[in-house]
Amino acid sequence: MDTRNFDTTEKEREETCQMIQETVRDFTDLHIKPYIRTWDEQQHFPKELFKSLGELGLMGMLVPEEYGGSGLGYQEYVTAIIALSKVDPSVGLSMAAHNSLCTNHILMFGNAAQKSTYLPKLATGELVGAWGLTEPNTGSDAGNMRTTAVRKGDGWVLNGSKNFITNGKTGNVAVVITRTGEPGDKHGATAFIVEQGTKGFSAGRKEDKLGMRASETVELIFEDCYIPASQRLGEIGDGFVQSLKVLDGGRISIAALSVGTALGAYEAALAYSKERRQFGKAICDFQAIAFKLADMHTDIQASTLLTFHAGALKDAGKKVTLESSVAKYHASETAVRVANEAVQIFGGYGFVKDYPVEKFYRDSKLCTIGEGTSEIQKMVISKEILKE
CATH class of the missing domain: 2.40.110.10 (Butyryl-CoA Dehydrogenase, subunit A, domain 2)
Structure with missing residues (x-):
């Protein structure tokens, strides 16, 4: 995957994000979709998959090119996590932890020797980080x-x-x-x-x-x-002060993971609502279903904008403690609501493993817990806004 330094024009950035979406879509079609249910049932961690993600430049997206990374920014990174997570949130989660926590901690606070030793191998997926x-x-x-x-x-x-x-x-x-x-x-x-x-x-x-x-x-x-x-x-x-700074970026990752999870559930429910017929018409033609879809779409749009806003501020080198917590809180709670409604739209079929929304429903809950629970996010948000 061709990459550019993230300090580019808006048009170039949009083109890069579009390319990332297409690359990830093609990759997931071949290397993830056929195995989702097997990996889930067996709790199989597909380590070999992350080497392939490294070859695409996705395991070192925030790492500068001098250390073998893609040299991209948070907006491109968010784009990749969303694209992966709408197919399998598990893969998005592991990729996010590798990039924004382990790798980014070394990038932000490591000395020259530590960066030279670890970042090139983490960026290619030769090493997986925790x-x-x-x-x-x-x-x-x-x-x-x-x-x-x-x-x-x-x-x-x-x-x-x-x-x-x-x-x-x-x-x-x-x-x-x-x-x-x-x-x-x-x-x-x-x-x-x-x-x-x-x-x-x-x-x-x-x-x-x-x-x-x-x-x-x-x-x-x-x-x-x-x-x-x-x-x-x-x-x-x-160490603790470093961790708080790392988590500012990590919460943008979880916000993106949440957006992807919600999108996966929403798109499955939207498609099903057009195919499923009851009382002589598609169920999306019933206001009860149409209004659910409208709420789902609106919440996802809001979460997406909040997440990309936090990413843009992070790329600009600004403090994002408030914005990353807002994005993470809203997006994670949205993921749970959207996944719940997706199961409801599927009805009985949403409760069985033959259909994808059952897994999105189970996966979504972690988003409200990992890297700071929703309660912690509200503590952070209230503390930040009361400073003003």
């Missing part, structure tokens, strides 16, 4: 994490665990945030890059999930895991 912040007892309360990093000689020893980690078992490298100071101290956490195979670092059980089943979610375990000082990301004590 990101560890959440813990079993400190989900939204990340400031009180229990995973610790203690100095030992020229390095650090990590002990503890992280859970609900996307790409955690199959991923080759993880960025992990640990406590190096007092609990609750905003400057008491430090981030490290940990490679698969490091002694004392292992993946625990794979979660048996309601939805997003082809996206791998596991526990990460650290047992006297020694990490050289060269693997520390940024300054000691900056």
Whole structure:
């Protein structure tokens, strides 16, 4: 896939986004659609697929060309996630976690050596990345994490665990945030890059999930895991502050994931409503169904605009804490509402696995939980607007 630096004219950017949509559509037709149900039923994480996505330039969309990436911006990135997620949200989720969390954390806060070591391989899909912040007892309360990093000689020893980690078992490298100071101290956490195979670092059980089943979610375990000082990301004590900045971009990713999920459910319901006939006419001709479709379309349009607005501000180098939370909150709740209505439009057929909306319904709920629940988003939004 041909790529351009994202600092281009609006027309060039539109052309690039259109090209990305077409590329992803052709790719999903061949490499994803035939396997969606099998991957979902078997909870199969298709790691080989992500190497192919890397060949298309989708695994390093935000990575500069000097590090082997596509050198694109958030608007192109959002376009790709939406296009993938409207086919299979599980793939969109894993691609988003790789790009906006693990890879972007190294891009934003890594030193020259770390960037040169990891970014080229992450950008091509040779390496799949994971990101560890959440813990079993400190989900939204990340400031009180229990995973610790203690100095030992020229390095650090990590002990503890992280859970609900996307790409955690199959991923080759993880960025992990640990406590190096007092609990609750905003400057008491430090981030490290940990490679698969490091002694004392292992993946625990794979979660048996309601939805997003082809996206791998596991526990990460650290047992006297020694990490050289060269693997520390940024300054000691900056890990939590770094995480908040990474999550600003990550929430744009989840907003895009939500838009794609909603679009997939909506388009399936729209097509079905035109084909399904009752009482001598297509069900879309009944006002009850037509009004559902109107609400679904309107909510998706609003979520799409909010998401691209946040992406444009991010590309402009502006603070997006408020805008990314607004987009993530609205889009994720929209995904759940739209998927619910899609099942309703399908009726009994929406409740069986032979039709796609059943999976969109299950997948959509994660969007309101991952990278900050809807309740957390409202906390962030209210805090930001009350500053004004």
